Amino acid sequence: MKWKKQILSLTPYQPGRSIDQVKRQYGLDKIVKLASNENPFGCSQKVADRIEKLSFALYPDGYATGLRESLSQHLKVDSGQLIFGNGSDELIMMISRALLKPGTNTVMAAPTFPQYKHNAVIEGSDVKEVPLINGAHDLDGMLAAIDENTAVVWVCSPNNPTGAYIKDGALRSFVQQVPKDVLIVLDEAYYEYVDAEDYYDSISLIESFENLIVLRTFSKIYGLASFRSGYGIAQKTIIDALEPVREPFNLNSLAQAASIAALEDQKFIQNCKKANREGLKLYYKFCEKHNLSYYPSQGNFILIDFGLDGNDVFQYLLERGYIVRSGQALGFPTSVRITVGSTEQNEEIIEKLEMMVTENSIKKAL
Known part of the structure; x- marks a missing residue:
C-alpha cells in the first residue's frame, strides 16, 4: 500500500479504559471517571x-x-x-x-x-x-x-x-x-x-x-x-x-x-459554572495544604504536580475507583489532570489523594 509515510509514525488516539473494564479488573462496584473533562452533572x-x-x-x-x-x-x-x-x-x-x-x-x-x-x-x-x-x-x-x-x-x-x-x-x-x-x-x-x-x-x-x-x-x-x-x-x-x-x-x-x-x-449552564468554581476551590485548598504545585484553571479540570510519576498516581487512584489522566501523556510527567466533578466526587477523590500524600510522606521519612 502507498500509505503516507508520516502516518506510519503516528499512534491513534488511545481512549481510556471503560468503566466496566475497570470494575471487572479491580473488583470494584463504583467507578468515578474524572479523566475526560466531561460535565459531571450531565445535560439539561x-x-x-x-x-x-x-x-x-x-x-x-x-x-x-x-x-x-x-x-x-x-x-x-x-x-x-x-x-x-x-x-x-x-x-x-x-x-x-x-x-x-x-x-x-x-x-x-x-x-x-x-x-x-x-x-x-x-x-x-x-x-x-x-x-x-x-x-x-x-x-x-x-x-x-x-x-x-x-x-x-x-x-x-x-x-x-x-x-x-x-x-x-x-x-x-x-x-x-x-x-x-x-x-x-x-x-x-x-x-x-x-x-x-x-x-x-x-x-x-x-x-x-x-x-x-x-x-x-x-x-x-x-x-x-x-x-x-x-x-x-x-x-x-x-x-x-x-x-x-x-x-x-x-x-x-x-x-x-x-x-x-x-x-x-442557560440556567443549567450557569449552575454548572458555579458548581465548577466551587469544586476548583476544594482542589486549590488541598494543593496549598500540601504545598503542591498546580495551575489555577479557567476550565473544568486541574493539573496538579505531585512530584511523583504521573502513571503511578493514576494507578493508585484507578485501583481505588477513580479514573484521572496521567500527565505522562500530556507533557507533564509528574502531574495528573483531574476533571472537576460533583461536590461528592471531589470530596471523595481528595480523600484518596490525602491518603496517597500521607503514605508517600511516610515512605520518604523511613
Whole structure:
C-alpha cells in the first residue's frame, strides 16, 4: 500500500479504559471517571425531552438550519458565520485539510491539545511547537516562529491541559501582529467555564479580523459529549472557504436537536459554572495544604504536580475507583489532570489523594 509515510509514525488516539473494564479488573462496584473533562452533572433535561420526538429514518439537515438559527441568535452573529462539525475535533481536521500541506508549517504551543499536531503531521506540514511559560502560551515566541510558510496558528484558551487563559490585551496584540494570510484558530472548548474578568470577547475580535476562527463545543459544559457537536465562528469568507471540506450530513439529527435544546437552558449552564468554581476551590485548598504545585484553571479540570510519576498516581487512584489522566501523556510527567466533578466526587477523590500524600510522606521519612 502507498500509505503516507508520516502516518506510519503516528499512534491513534488511545481512549481510556471503560468503566466496566475497570470494575471487572479491580473488583470494584463504583467507578468515578474524572479523566475526560466531561460535565459531571450531565445535560439539561430539555435535551431528553427533545430527542425522544425525533424520527431516525431520514438524513439529517445538511445545513443544520435549526441549530444554525438558534446559535446565531444566541451569539448575535450572522448565520453565515457558522460552520458545524462532528465535535470540534472534526473542525480541526477540516482546517488542517484545507490549509496544511508539504511546504507549509503550523505554529502551536506545547503542551496543548494534541489534535492540532496530529492533523498537521497527517497533512505533511511542518510543526513548530513553542513551549508554554508557567502553563500559558508564549505569544511572543509564537509570533517569532511565524514565517512566510506558516499557514495556521493554533491558540487554545483556556489551554488544555493547564487551564491557563490569555488575557484580553495580550490576545488582541497577538492577533494584530499575525500576518493576514495566516489563519488564527482560537480554540475555546472551555469558554463557558471562564470567569476571569480580563478574558477577551472573541466575537468582537471576529468582526475586526478576517483571519480568525473561533472553535467551541457542546461536549463540555453543555454535557453533550456523546453527541459530538462542535462549531466554528468566523467571517463569512472563511466559512465559505471551509464548507467544501465539510462532509455532507456530518452533524447528525440527534446532535442538532440536542444542541438546540441545550442552548435553551442557560440556567443549567450557569449552575454548572458555579458548581465548577466551587469544586476548583476544594482542589486549590488541598494543593496549598500540601504545598503542591498546580495551575489555577479557567476550565473544568486541574493539573496538579505531585512530584511523583504521573502513571503511578493514576494507578493508585484507578485501583481505588477513580479514573484521572496521567500527565505522562500530556507533557507533564509528574502531574495528573483531574476533571472537576460533583461536590461528592471531589470530596471523595481528595480523600484518596490525602491518603496517597500521607503514605508517600511516610515512605520518604523511613
